[in-house]
Amino acid sequence: MGSFYVENFGCRATQADGAAIERQFRERGLERAGAPGEAEIVVLNTCTVTAAADQDARAAIRRIHRENPGCQIVVTGCYAQRAPEELAVLPGVARVIGNSHKHQLAQLALAHSAAKAGLLWEHSAWLKPCPDTEQAGGFVPLTKLTACDQRPAANDQRLVFVSDIFAHTELLAAPVFDAASERTRPNLKVQDGCDNRCSFCVIPYVRGQSRSLKLEAVLREVDALVASGYREVVISGINLGRWGRDLAVSHQPSAIRKSARQMRFEDLVRSILERTSLEKLRISSVEPMDWSDELLRLVAESPRVAKHAHVPMQSGSDRVLRAMHRKYRPWHYREKILRIREAMPTAAIGADVMVGFPGETDADFGETRRMVEELPFTYLHVFTYSARPGTPAAAMRNQVPVQVARERNRMLRELAAAKKQEFMRSFVGKAVEAITLSTFECERTEALTSNYLKVRVTGRHEANRWIRVLVEGVEDGTLLGRDWA
Numbered sequence: 001m002g003s004f005y006v007e008n009f010g011c012r013a014t015q016a017d018g019a020a021i022e023r024q025f026r027e028r029g030l031e032r033a034g035a036p037g038e039a040e041i042v043v044l045n046t047c048t049v050t051a052a053a054d055q056d057a058r059a060a061i062r063r064i065h066r067e068n069p070g071c072q073i074v075v076t077g078c079y080a081q082r083a084p085e086e087l088a089v090l091p092g093v094a095r096v097i098g099n100s101h102k103h104q105l106a107q108l109a110l111a112h113s114a115a116k117a118g119l120l121w122e123h124s125a126w127l128k129p130c131p132d133t134e135q136a137g138g139f140v141p142l143t144k145l146t147a148c149d150q151r152p153a154a155n156d157q158r159l160v161f162v163s164d165i166f167a168h169t170e171l172l173a174a175p176v177f178d179a180a181s182e183r184t185r186p187n188l189k190v191q192d193g194c195d196n197r198c199s200f201c202v203i204p205y206v207r208g209q210s211r212s213l214k215l216e217a218v219l220r221e222v223d224a225l226v227a228s229g230y231r232e233v234v235i236s237g238i239n240l241g242r243w244g245r246d247l248a249v250s251h252q253p254s255a256i257r258k259s260a261r262q263m264r265f266e267d268l269v270r271s272i273l274e275r276t277s278l279e280k281l282r283i284s285s286v287e288p289m290d291w292s293d294e295l296l297r298l299v300a301e302s303p304r305v306a307k308h309a310h311v312p313m314q315s316g317s318d319r320v321l322r323a324m325h326r327k328y329r330p331w332h333y334r335e336k337i338l339r340i341r342e343a344m345p346t347a348a349i350g351a352d353v354m355v356g357f358p359g360e361t362d363a364d365f366g367e368t369r370r371m372v373e374e375l376p377f378t379y380l381h382v383f384t385y386s387a388r389p390g391t392p393a394a395a396m397r398n399q400v401p402v403q404v405a406r407e408r409n410r411m412l413r414e415l416a417a418a419k420k421q422e423f424m425r426s427f428v429g430k431a432v433e434a435i436t437l438s439t440f441e442c443e444r445t446e447a448l449t450s451n452y453l454k455v456r457v458t459g460r461h462e463a464n465r466w467i468r469v470l471v472e473g474v475e476d477g478t479l480l481g482r483d484w485a
C-alpha cells in the first residue's frame with residue numbers, strides 16, 4: 001500500500017478540492033501519511049490569486065524536494081492551471097495536473113508510479129502547454145499509457161496535464177474539516193467556477209465556467225454529515241450565489257420542473273432546510289446582487305440558518321467598481337447591506353475589500369473608507385491588489401505604488417478592527433448560543449456563535465455541542481464567557 005500527502009494552499013474551494021483528492025487516493029487503497037516527509041506521493045494543491053500565493057507554492061515545492069527527495073511531487077490547483085510550465089521545471093516535480101484534470105489526479109499520479117516500476121510507459125515527450133492546448137494536442141489522455149515491459153529511462157520525462165478549463169464540467173466535492181474545528185463544522189463546496197469577468201481576477205481562467213453540484217448530491221452529502229454527528233455545515237463555492245443556474249430543468253424536483261425555471265441558490269437553501277435534519281446551515285460568501293429578498297427572508301427567518309452574511313464589496317467608488325467590471329454600483333451595495341441589517345439586527349456582516357486597484361485615487365479610496373465607516377460591518381477581509389498575468393487589470397496604466405496600497409490596507413484594517421470590537425462589546429452581559437470547537441486553552445473551550453464570533457467559555461466542554469454562554473467580556477478579538485445553561 002502506498003502513501004500520499006496533500007498540502008493545500010488558498011481558499012476554501014481549494015481545500016475542498018484537496019479533500020476530494022484525498023478521497024481519490026483512499027478509494028485506491030493508499031494511506032494518508034502524517035507529514036510530506038513520510039509520503040511517497042506529495043500533492044501540492046496550489047492557489048494563484050496573488051503573486052505571493054505563487055511564491056508560497058514554489059517555496060513549498062523546494063522544501064518538500066529537499067526534505068523528501070525520493071517522493072513524487074504532483075502539483076495541481078489554480079497555479080498549475082495558469083502557468084504549468086513554471087512549475088514543471090522545478091526540481092522534484094513529476095506531474096503538473098491542472099484543474100482541468102484534477103478529477104483524475106490520483107489515477108494520473110499512480111500511472112506515473114506504475115511507469116516508474118516498469119509497468120506503464122508514456123510515449124509522449126515533454127509537453128509545453130499553450131492557451132489552446134486541447135487543439136494543439138498538449139493534453140495527454142490516459143489512453144496513451146500502454147503496457148510495456150521496458151523500464152523508463154533514468155531521465156524520465158515529466159508530464160503536464162492541462163487543457164482548456166472551459167471545456168470541463170466536472171466538480172470535485174468532498175467536505176473539508178478544519179484542523180481547529182475538526183469535529184464541528186465541515187465545509188461543503190457545492191459550486192465551482194465563475195461566469196463573471198472581474199478585471200482583476202484570474203479565477204475564471206483557472207476554474208472555468210460556473211457549475212453546481214446537483215441538488216440530490218448536495219442533500220446526500222449533508223445527510224451523510226448529519227449521520228456522522230455534525231450539527232453545523234458550511235456551504236461554499238467560488239460564486240456560491242450562482243448555484244443551480246447551470247442545472248438542467250430535468251434535474252429539478254417536479255414542483256420546479258412544472259414552471260420550468262432555472263434553479264436558484266434559494267432553492268438549495270430551502271431544500272436543505274426542508275429535506276435534511278441539519279441543525280445549522282452556514283452560508284459562505286454570496287455576491288451582493290444574489291442576495292435576493294427570498295434568500296434574505298430564508299436566512300433571517302429560519303433559526304437553522306446562521307445569522308451571517310458575507311457580501312464582497314471590493315470598492316466604494318463607482319469609478320473603480322466599473323473598472324473592476326463589478327456588476328453593481330455603490331448604492332446597490334449600500335442598499336443590500338442595510339436591508340440585511342434591518343432583517344437581522346445582530347447578524348455578522350462581512351465583506352472583501354480591495355485596495356490599490358490600478359487607478360484608485362485618494363478620492364476613490366476615500367469613498368471606500370466612508371462606505372466602510374458608514375455600513376454596519378462586523379468584520380472585513382482587506383486585500384491589496386496583486387496584478388495577475390493575463391487579466392485586463394494587469395495591463396492597466398496607473399498601477400498604485402505598493403507603499404500607498406499598503407497604507408490604505410492598514411487604514412481599513414484598523415477601521416475593521418474597531419468595528420469588530422464595538423460589535424463584540426455589544427454582547428457583553430448578554431446570553432448567546434454557540435457551538436463548541438475542539439480546541440481548549442487555559443481551561444477555556446473555544447466556541448463559535450451563530451453570528452460568527454469566537455467565544456472562549458470557562459471549563460472544558462466536549463466538541464460539537466450547543467451551549468448557552470453568558471458573555472462577560474472581550475479579550476484579544478474574542479468574547480469571554482461562561483456556560484449559562
Ligand code: SF4
Pocket residue numbers: 194195196197198201202203204238239287
Ligand atoms: S465574482 Fe469576480 S472576483 Fe469573484 S471569482 Fe468571479 S470573477 Fe473572480
